[in-house]
Amino acid sequence: MNIQTKIATDKAALQRAAREEAYAMPLKDFHPGAPRLFQDDTLWPYFERLRKEEPVHYCTNARIEPYWSVTKYNDIMHVDTNAAIFSSDVKHGGIAIRDVPEGYDWPSFIAMDEPHHAPQRKTVSPMFTPTHLDELAVLIRQRVRKVLDGLPRNETFNFVERVSIELTTQMLATLFDFPWDERRKLTRWSDVSTALPKSGVVSSPEERRREMDECRAYFEKLWNERVNAEPRNDLLSMMAHNDATRYMDGDTLMGNIILLIVGGNDTTRNTMTGSVLALNENPEQFDKLRANPKLIDSMVPEVIRWQTPLAHMRRTALEDTELGGKTIRKGDRAVMWYVSGNRDEEVIETPNDFIIDRARPRTHLSFGFGIHRCVGMRLAELQLRIVWEEMLGRFDKIEVVGEPKRVYSSFIKGYESLPVRLS
Numbered sequence: 001m002n003i004q005t006k007i008a009t010d011k012a013a014l015q016r017a018a019r020e021e022a023y024a025m026p027l028k029d030f031h032p033g034a035p036r037l038f039q040d041d042t043l044w045p046y047f048e049r050l051r052k053e054e055p056v057h058y059c060t061n062a063r064i065e066p067y068w069s070v071t072k073y074n075d076i077m078h079v080d081t082n083a084a085i086f087s088s089d090v091k092h093g094g095i096a097i098r099d100v101p102e103g104y105d106w107p108s109f110i111a112m113d114e115p116h117h118a119p120q121r122k123t124v125s126p127m128f129t130p131t132h133l134d135e136l137a138v139l140i141r142q143r144v145r146k147v148l149d150g151l152p153r154n155e156t157f158n159f160v161e162r163v164s165i166e167l168t169t170q171m172l173a174t175l176f177d178f179p180w181d182e183r184r185k186l187t188r189w190s191d192v193s194t195a196l197p198k199s200g201v202v203s204s205p206e207e208r209r210r211e212m213d214e215c216r217a218y219f220e221k222l223w224n225e226r227v228n229a230e231p232r233n234d235l236l237s238m239m240a241h242n243d244a245t246r247y248m249d250g251d252t253l254m255g256n257i258i259l260l261i262v263g264g265n266d267t268t269r270n271t272m273t274g275s276v277l278a279l280n281e282n283p284e285q286f287d288k289l290r291a292n293p294k295l296i297d298s299m300v301p302e303v304i305r306w307q308t309p310l311a312h313m314r315r316t317a318l319e320d321t322e323l324g325g326k327t328i329r330k331g332d333r334a335v336m337w338y339v340s341g342n343r344d345e346e347v348i349e350t351p352n353d354f355i356i357d358r359a360r361p362r363t364h365l366s367f368g369f370g371i372h373r374c375v376g377m378r379l380a381e382l383q384l385r386i387v388w389e390e391m392l393g394r395f396d397k398i399e400v401v402g403e404p405k406r407v408y409s410s411f412i413k414g415y416e417s418l419p420v421r422l423s
C-alpha cells in the first residue's frame with residue numbers, strides 16, 4: 001500500500017468511528033469545543049448533527065464553564081452583527097470559549113466594545129489600504145521567491161516550518177518593523193500566547209509567564225523608541241503617533257501587540273498549510289489549478305473557508321435574548337462556530353467539497369462580520385495569492401507524504417507539521 005492510500009484508509013476509518021460516536025451520543029452530552037476533536041479532525045459529524053437537530057445548543061458537561069454553541073451561518077451572522085447585545089469585552093471573559101486566564105486579561109481592540117473599539121482599530125487600518133497593499137505586494141513577492149528557491153527538492157521537509165511559518169513571520173516583522181534577525185521571537189510569542197495548558201507548547205505556567213514578560217519588555221523598548229521618533233509606516237509607529245493609542249497603558253499596549261501578532265501569524269500560516277493539504281486531498285482540483293492558474297483568485301477565498309483558521313469567536317450576552325428558539329440569558333457565553341457555519345448546507349452548496357472555482361467563493365464566515373470583521377483580510381488574501389502564483393511557477397508537484405499534525409485547540413484551527421516533497 002503506498003503512503004497516500006494508507007493515509008486515506010486510516011482517515012476514513014477514523015472518520016467512520018467519529019460519525020458513529022457523534023450520532024450515538026445524546027445531545028446533552030455534546031461538548032463540540034473539546035480540543036481533541038480538532039486535533040483529530042473528528043469535529044465534523046458533531047457540528048453536522050447540531051446544525052440538523054439543535055443549531056443553538058447549550059453545553060453544561062465540559063470542564064470549562066457552560067457555553068452556547070451557535071452553529072448555523074445566519075445565526076452566527078446575527079450574533080456577530082449585534083455587538084450591542086453580544087459583547088466582546090475582556091472584562092466578561094473575552095473572545096474565546098475559555099475565559100482569558102487571570103493575569104493575561106490585557107485589553108485589546110478585538111476584545112473591546114464601542115465606543116472604545118473603533119478609534120483604536122482606525123489607528124492601524126492605514127496599513128491595509130489598497131495603495132499600501134500594492135507596495136507590500138512587491139516586497140512579499142521578493143521574499144516568497146527567496147524562501148521557495150531555498151527549499152530542498154526530492155526530499156521530505158515540514159512545510160509548516162520551512163514555508164508557512166517563515167513567510168508569515170517575515171510579514172509580521174515587516175508590519176512591526178521588528179529586528180529582522182530576531183523575528184522568530186514573534187512566532188514563539190504568538191504560539192505561547194494562544195497555547196492551552198495541555199498543548200505542550202510551554203512546560204509550565206511559570207515558563208509561559210516568563211516568556212510573556214520577555215515579550216512585553218521587548219515591545220516596551222521598541223515602543224519607547226518609536227514614540228520618540230518621527231512617525232513611520234509600521235504598526236507600532238501608527239499606534240504611537242495616534243492620540244487614540246499613544247497614551248494607552250502597558251496592559252493595553254501588550255493586548256494590542258498580542259492581537260496583531262496572533263492575528264497576522266497563526267491565521268495566514270495555517271491557511272497556507274491548509275491550501276497544500278486541500279489540493280492534495282482533492283487532486284482533480286490541483287489539476288484544474290495547474291491547467292488554469294488564474295483560478296488562484298477564487299481558490300484563495302475557498303481555502304480560507306475550507307480551513308477556517310479561527311474556528312470560533314465567543315461573545316457574552318449583555319441582556320436576555322432569543323436565538324434559534326432558545327433563550328440566551330444575560331451573562332451567558334455564546335460561541336459562534338465559524339467552522340460550522342462555513343459547512344452550512346442551507347447557505348453554501350456542497351459545503352464539504354473543496355471546489356476552487358465556486359460561483360460565490362467569498363460566501364464564508366472565516367473573517368467574521370460586523371464591527372470586528374478582520375482588518376487584515378486583504379493582506380492575508382494577497383499573501384496567499386502570491387505564494388501560489390510563485391509555487392505554481394516553480395514546482396510540478398507539491399506532494400503531501402505523511403499525516404498532518406494538527407494543533408490541540410478549538411480556537412486556532414491549524415497544523416504543527418505537514419510533511420511534503422517537491423519535484
Ligand code: HEM
Pocket residue numbers: 080109110111121259260263264265267268271304308309310313366367368369370371372373374375376377379380
Ligand atoms: C486567513 C487569514 C485571517 C483570518 C481567517 C482572520 C480571521 C479573523 C477573525 C475571525 C476576526 C474576528 C472577527 C469578528 O469577531 O467578527 C479577525 C479580526 C482581526 N484580525 Fe484577522 N484574520 C486573518 C488574517 C489577519 C491578518 C494578516 C492580520 C494582520 C495583522 C489580522 C488582524 C486582525 C485584527 C487586528 C483583528 C481585530 C479587528 C477588530 O477587532 O476590529 N488578521 N480576524
